[in-house]
Amino acid sequence: MEEHSAERKAMLDYVEQFSAILISSGMQRMAARVFTYILVDDDETYTAAEIAEGLSISLAAVSGAVRELLAAGLVFKTRRPSTRADVYRLNDEDIWGGIMLDRSGFLDRYRDTAVIGIESLPEGPGRDRLIQTAAFMEFIKVEMRLMHEHWRERKLEISAAYEARRRDAGASG
Numbered sequence: 001m002e003e004h005s006a007e008r009k010a011m012l013d014y015v016e017q018f019s020a021i022l023i024s025s026g027m028q029r030m031a032a033r034v035f036t037y038i039l040v041d042d043d044e045t046y047t048a049a050e051i052a053e054g055l056s057i058s059l060a061a062v063s064g065a066v067r068e069l070l071a072a073g074l075v076f077k078t079r080r081p082s083t084r085a086d087v088y089r090l091n092d093e094d095i096w097g098g099i100m101l102d103r104s105g106f107l108d109r110y111r112d113t114a115v116i117g118i119e120s121l122p123e124g125p126g127r128d129r130l131i132q133t134a135a136f137m138e139f140i141k142v143e144m145r146l147m148h149e150h151w152r153e154r155k156l157e158i159s160a161a162y163e164a165r166r167r168d169a170g171a172s173g
Helices: 006-024 029-040 048-055 059-071 095-101 104-120 125-172
Strands: 076-079 086-089
Touching: 006 029, 029 048, 029 059, 048 059, 048 086, 059 076, 059 086, 095 125, 104 125
Parallel strands: none
Antiparallel strands: 076 086
16 A cells, blocks of 8 residues: 555545544445545546545445435536546535535425325325425525525635635744
């Protein structure tokens, strides 16, 4: 196994630290590690082999993790120009806005399934809970769209503030 530089080792340690948060939130371990690796490493696209090498894991582990991440919409699969290699990437324009706020398809499925129950079940407490479910999903969908718009307006301002703090900390350290 190749010797990692101190900087590379620190990055891989951080991958494990951030992955632990994702795992505790319900993500599968390998998917969390692959997602975090793609998030924090500097390359823009990754083949399965590059991910496997970067994390020192098997191609089979990468395959399962990438399949989960693709299904969740956390990574996108494209082709590297002039090759036949599949590559994976994040939506760098709005990583977290996309992950957290672009859930309309998911919310629509909940709402639509609740509506099927509303239309097929007799009146009663169970049907009432489905009405509340459908109404809540509709409410959340609208609120998330508004929140995403607000986030797009503030993203650069908030990001610049973090960068300024990092610069200030570096200048004073």
